[in-house]
Amino acid sequence: MGIFSRLKTLLSSNVNDMISKAEKPEKMLNQLLIDMSEQLIESKKAVALAIADEKKLERETQNQQAQSKEWERKAMLAVQAGKDDLAKEALLRKQEYDNAYTEYKKQWEAQHVSVEKLKESLRELQQKIDEAQRKKNLLVARAKRAEAQQKIQSTISSVSGNRTAFDAFDRMAAKVDQMEAQAEAAKELEDFSSNASLDKRFEELEKSDTSADLMLLELKEKMKALPDKTE
DSSP, X not given: OGGGHHHHHHHHTTHHHHHHHOSOHHHHHHHHHHHHHHHHHHHHHHHHHHHHXXXXXXXXXXXXXXXXXXXXXXXXXXXXTTOHHHHHHHHHHHHHHHXXXXXXXXXXXXXXXXXXXXXXXXXXXXXHHXXXXXXXXXXXXXXXXXXXXXXXXXXXXXXXXXXXXXXXXXXXXXXXXXXXHHHHHHHHHHHHHHHHHHHHHHHHHHHHHHHHHHHHHHHHHHHXXXXXXXX
């Protein structure tokens, strides 16, 4: 149908290029629906004009038929009045209207068929637009999900291709482990040194006491061996 050619052009002309360049699917889908709705409005106007033409042809067809009947009535009236010449003129006029009626009827019937086809096409167009409207939200959700997945995959690929930051993180973690181990070792050595120092002090003290006892015993033994001066 010619009245729908603009919509067909809208949906086919450069639409692939528009889709490939569309960074925001939701915006693109909304715009397409707006364009479809605008074309639907224009199509309805065209169909309305076609219907108006059909009605006009129908009225004119009925008018030609009415005129034919009127001149037939006048011819009968002339015959009744005995005026055959006038009756013949009326019949010739009736024939003109009959011929016009036949042509108008053909046009009206053809226009009626065209209008019915236009109405059916318009209903199909409306259904497709309604279906597109219902699918829009689903398509938008799918587009957002795909966009999120692409971002995740891009991040994974970036991490896989460049491990500098993660390597540095691992080295820092190892350094922290080493620092903790060194701190624990230092504390252990300090505790060990402290305990060793205390043990050494007690050992020296015990050693010191033992020497004094021995020296005292030796002195007493020595003194026993000396002659008793009191004798």
